Amino acid sequence: MQFPDDFLWGAATSSYQIEGAVNEDGRGETIWDVFCRTPGKVANGDTGDVACDHYHRYKDDVALMASLGLKAYRFSVAWSRIFPEGRGRVEPRGLDFYDRLVDELLAHRITPFLTLYHWDLPQALQDIGGWENRDTLSAFAAYADIVSRKLGDRVKHFATHNEPFVIAFLGNWWGMHAPGKQDLATALLVSHHLMVSHGMAIDALRANVPDGQHGIVLNFTPSYPSTLSHADRDAARLVDGFNNRWFINAILRGHYPPDMAQHFGAAMFEMHDGDQALMTRPIDFLGVNFYTRSVVRGGSGLFKEDYVKTDNEYTDIGWEVYPQALFDLLMRLKTEYHAPALYITENGSAWPDVVAADGQIYDEARERYLRAHLAACWRAIQEGVPLKGYFQWSLMDNFEWAEGYNKRFGMTYVDYATQQRTLKQSAHFYQRVIAANALP
Ligand code: FCB
Secondary structure, three states, X not given: OEOOOXXXXXXXXXXXHHOOOOOOOXXXXXXXXXXXXXXXXXXXXXXXXXXXXXXXXXXXXXXXXXXXXXXXXXXXOOHHHHOOOOOOOOOHHHHHHHHHHHHHHHHOOOEEEEEEEOOOOEHHHHOOOHHHOHHHHHHHHHHHHHHHHHHOOOOOEEEEXXXXXXXXXXXXXXXXXXXXXXXXXXXHHHHHHHHHHHHHHHHXXXXXXXXXXXXXXXXXXXXXXXXXXXXXXXXXXXXXXXXXXXXXXXXXXXXXXHHHHHHHHHHOOOOOOOHHHHHOXXXXXXXXXXXXXXXXXXXXXXXXXXXXXXXXXXXXXXXXXXXXXXXXXXXHHHHOOOOOEEEEEEOOOOOOOOOOOOOOOOOHHHHHHHHHHHHHHHHHXXXXXXXXXXXXXXXXOOOOHHHOXXXXXXXXXXXXXXXXXEXXXXXXXXXXXXXXXXXX
16 A cells, blocks of 8 residues: 655654653743642642653754654644743743654655644633733734744644644533533634634734644544434534534534534524634645544433444443444545645554563554555555655553553653653554555
């Protein structure tokens, strides 16, 4: 299975999950710093205070990427390193860190893919209402402006938000992510404000980096009805509207799915004049994060759904391994949405890795997962899907949000006591795939 010559093989991370150094070079506090200190929110009371210490070890980490043969690296910028109070005063030392990182990547011929917002909102902005307050939207546009002015001569791929679904709903409806609210109307308003701020940021990126490729990263969890009964199919349709159609319809079609808006009823927000024009700003690429699917039947949830367990394999975080859903999703994005260039911006799996007596990590399950999902990508490309690259989540084990350090998604094993990095067996496999530009 040979891949196109210019296919971009990459790996992804995010700022709060790997950087550590939370009190260095003037970095401001974020909602995740606060959330981690809130008892009961994060497994084991883990925090991102040290994480993978990437802030100090970035040169070694880039060397590791180069040893893997990576052609691209997706990372995010910590907003509060640039604007410690979220807006206003700029911290030059924060900008300098990303400046050095980008230079280091380019020196190793690794293409930087920069995400502006991967969940670490400056706490100062949360104090004025966070994504519920429209002032945060203009602060985000100002942040996009500064970052792209500083780095846009070298960084040509920018994404605005990572997974607005998770930001809005896990953070504000289910309360399991920062800022930990539990209110549907709040979550819906946040989801819309993320779309508007995305458009505002796209304008800044286009103005500063006209020769760049600008987009957004959405997560998708294809939903399948358990049987062909009406109840199961109705549930699957609503779950699909919520998990998959909500944001992509806003961006590519200019309105939220009518069945969902009707379903949410009085919890829905009002759009302002100009919002629709902003959320539909043309994008050059769509980043696709894919991990698993859901299987639903008629039941008792808000979408009249229950979730069904299958006989397939499940990962350490409880997600079903079902690569066919990635193929189905890519085909749908092509035929139903006429999506622009696509990148898999995240795909990967958590397993309870152990270091063997010989010091190696034999993560066969992760290698199998990777192989099967790459095969799905290859099949989609044969069918004409404009898939341009694949970023594995993650370059290395890291802080997995509410799960803390328990769940390991890395192709590199991190010993948190020593910060030693060891390539897992699956990383060696990935190295061979990249070298051959093909799946053996
Ligand atoms: C995604 C996040 C990423 C990581 C993976 C496992 O939802 O974007 O930061 O936590 O899940």
